[in-house]
Amino acid sequence: MPKKIRIALIAGGQSGEHEVSLQSAHSIIDALNQKKKYKINVIGIAKNGRWLIYPDLNFLLYHDDPKRIRLKPNGQPIALTKGNKPGQAKIINLKAKDAIKIIDLALPILHGPLGEDGTIQGFLKLLNIPFIGSSVIGSALGMDKEIMKRLLAQADLPIAKFLILSESDKKLNFAKVKKILGAPVFVKPANLGSSVGVSKAKNEAEFKQAVKIAFDYDRKIIIEENIKGREIECAVLGNQKPIASLPGEVAPNHDFYSYQAKYLDVNGATLKIPADLPPNLTKEIQTLAIKTFKTLQAEGLSRVDFFLKANGKIIINEINTMPGFTRISMYPKLWTISGWSYSKLIDRLIELALERFKQEQKLQINFSL
Ligand SMILES: Nc1ncnc2c1ncn2[C@@H]1O[C@H](COP(=O)(O)OP(=O)(O)O)[C@@H](O)[C@H]1O
Ligand SMILES: [Mg+2]
Structure with a gap:
């Protein structure tokens, strides 16, 4: 039997999206755990920035309540350091100094600053292990709305x-x-x-x-x-040859899709999956989603969000390089209707991470004539 892939699933983080990350991580663990091919280590980043490892997969309190969900208090502080081989890192439990675990791949399921902006991706690159999602540049470009929009404009893509x-x-x-x-x-x-x-x-x-x-x-x-229009979202998956899902629609029941509408009000928005669109607009949105993904150097996964004006004009609002990933989130749901189950999608993301890592390892680091 092939060796299990030892995964570090990293969740929480120091951004306003800590709780969203925990919810995504909960769904992902559930799916990974049903497979025999993975060994999962859960690492929580507390709101104060401490990195903690959990003795088992049961690392959350109130996992089904988005308002109260939090990391359990039994996490033990850890440090991550390079392993003895490329492609491996070590988790060192700082309380029990000899407790070292090897990991082969990281799943940084983190949103917002210090999670989705290239910082953690830089750290994982230094560790020299594969990880899912965009690398340093794609994450950073996707996070900074000014730079994102300037690059899209330069590629002649429609923005506000x-x-x-x-x-x-x-x-x-x-x-x-x-x-x-x-x-x-x-x-x-x-x-x-x-x-x-x-x-x-x-x-x-x-x-x-x-x-x-x-x-x-x-x-x-x-x-x-202000762009008046419907809010349409499209999921993209892949590295150099990304594919786009059918688009979905978010219809906020508030003045706009605010934090309140997203997370606090259970009736804050209605998701329509897929969006009710004529085939030509579906195609145009998919093409724009892929162009956005490539222009912004995204890798693995991203959700590209649009406005669709009454006159049929499409405006790109933003890219999210680590979109919400609970079982009911737009990103996985868009793939489910396109024939990719939640767990197949995670397998594919892991495959893409390994593929990129393999390609990077082939690059020369020494120059000789
Ligand atoms: N230019 C705009 N015109 C109309 N609505 C907007 C505009 N920018 C943002 N919004 C509304 O605000 C929400 C959040 O803005 P967004 O740019 O997507 O920020 P975030 O990265 O926090 O999701 C959008 O989903 C939309 O409802
Ligand atoms: Mg948004």
């Missing part, structure tokens, strides 16, 4: 008009913004997700407040024209 405000030039007033972008506008931290710090502003007072809130979360903020 935007302005950037950094801490040093906080003086932009609403009259000036309105002249360029119209009203209302969306104000967002440049590097975040889950709608944290996102507001809609239609006058000077609301704009000032929105800017203040966004600067609480980032040193750079983005202000966008």
Whole structure:
């Protein structure tokens, strides 16, 4: 029998999306655990940044309650370090110093800053082990809404008009913004997700407040024209030759798809899977999703989100390089209707991670004439 792949599933993290990550991890463990080919080690990153290992797969409290879900208190502090061979890392339990475990692959199921932005991906690269999802550059480009949009615009892909405000030039007033972008506008931290710090502003007072809130979360903020339209999402899977799923639709029952609508209100939004779209728009969205994925150097998986205007025009809103991954999340559901079960999808992501790692290992690191 082939050797089991020893996986480190990393969940939690220090972002506002800690709880979402725990929910995704719970579903993934469930699916991985049904297979004989994986050995799973669960690593939780606490909100204070400590890395903890759990003695078994039962690492959560209130796993079925999105408001109360949290890491169990029995995690033991660990450090990760390089293994003796390329493609292996060691988990060192800092409490029981001799307790060392080898891992062959990481699943960083983390969202937002320090999880989805290239930082953890850089760390995993230094460890020289395969991991699922985008690498450093794809993750970083996908996280920074300014750079993401500039690259999409340069590739002639359709995006909303935007302005950037950094801490040093906080003086932009609403009259000036309105002249360029119209009203209302969306104000967002440049590097975040889950709608944290996102507001809609239609006058000077609301704009000032929105800017203040966004600067609480980032040193750079983005202000966008308001796009009126349906919210359509498309799942992409692959490395160099990515494929796109059928699109889905999110219909928020709030003014926009806010944090409240996403996570706190059980009736906050209705997911339509697949979206009710004519074949030509489905095709166009799939093509744009793949172009976005490639332009932003994404790998493994991503969800690309769009607005579809009443006149049929499609605008790309953003890419999410580590989309929500619970059994009921849009990303896996879009693949389920395209014929990929939840567990087959995870197998494929692991395969893609191993494939990329193998290709990277073939690269020369010494130069000689
Ligand atoms: N330019 C825009 N026009 C209209 N609605 C927007 C715009 N930007 C964001 N929104 C609304 O705000 C939500 C969150 O914004 P988004 O850019 O997707 O941030 P996040 O990365 O936090 O998900 C979107 O799903 C949408 O409902
Ligand atoms: Mg979004």
